Amino acid sequence: MKKIVNGLIAGLATSGLGKCSYKISSLVCELILRACSLAKGAALFPDAGDLSLDIRTDLKYPENISIGSNVIIGADCQIGAMAPVVLGNYVRISRGVTIETATLDLTAALPYPHIAKPIFIGNGVWLAAHVTVLGGVRIGDGAIIGAGAVVSRDVPAGAIIVGCATRELKQKSKIVEEWKS
Numbered sequence: 001m002k003k004i005v006n007g008l009i010a011g012l013a014t015s016g017l018g019k020c021s022y023k024i025s026s027l028v029c030e031l032i033l034r035a036c037s038l039a040k041g042a043a044l045f046p047d048a049g050d051l052s053l054d055i056r057t058d059l060k061y062p063e064n065i066s067i068g069s070n071v072i073i074g075a076d077c078q079i080g081a082m083a084p085v086v087l088g089n090y091v092r093i094s095r096g097v098t099i100e101t102a103t104l105d106l107t108a109a110l111p112y113p114h115i116a117k118p119i120f121i122g123n124g125v126w127l128a129a130h131v132t133v134l135g136g137v138r139i140g141d142g143a144i145i146g147a148g149a150v151v152s153r154d155v156p157a158g159a160i161i162v163g164c165a166t167r168e169l170k171q172k173s174k175i176v177e178e179w180k181s
Helices: 002-014 016-044 175-179
Strands: 058-060 065-066 078-080 085-087 098-100 100-104 112-117 119-121 131-132
Touching: 119 131
Parallel strands: 058 078, 065 085, 078 098, 085 119, 098 131
Antiparallel strands: 100 112
């Protein structure tokens, strides 16, 4: 029975009717997704003109986010705004970008408390896919941040930043000892 059902489904899927059904359902889903995205953007940021905010964007503390006009925020982005996040006009944020103002205070005792620093992103900035912007950063007008970069320091206007170098800051042997006990 299972083979018969699978055969019928496979036959329908490869037929003209199956292909047509797929195209129609894909189009309908895309229209619903776009309508929901527009509604989310208008509801959360009514003052942002021509905002394109993908419905799949995760916004923590949206009341701390300020968005200029003609901003595009792609799918699967995360904006954590424990401290203020300001996006200028014509900002482009590609798929999977993380903007996070909060971190943990590693100088405090366990459990580490959260601390947050604001993020300012200037006019005409492009954050390519999977960029991470950390708290306390100011990105100048017209800067371009390449895919996968981690921005932990200020970026001057017009700069093009690429890469993601890692380095050890220092050993935290005290942390390791605390966790072992």
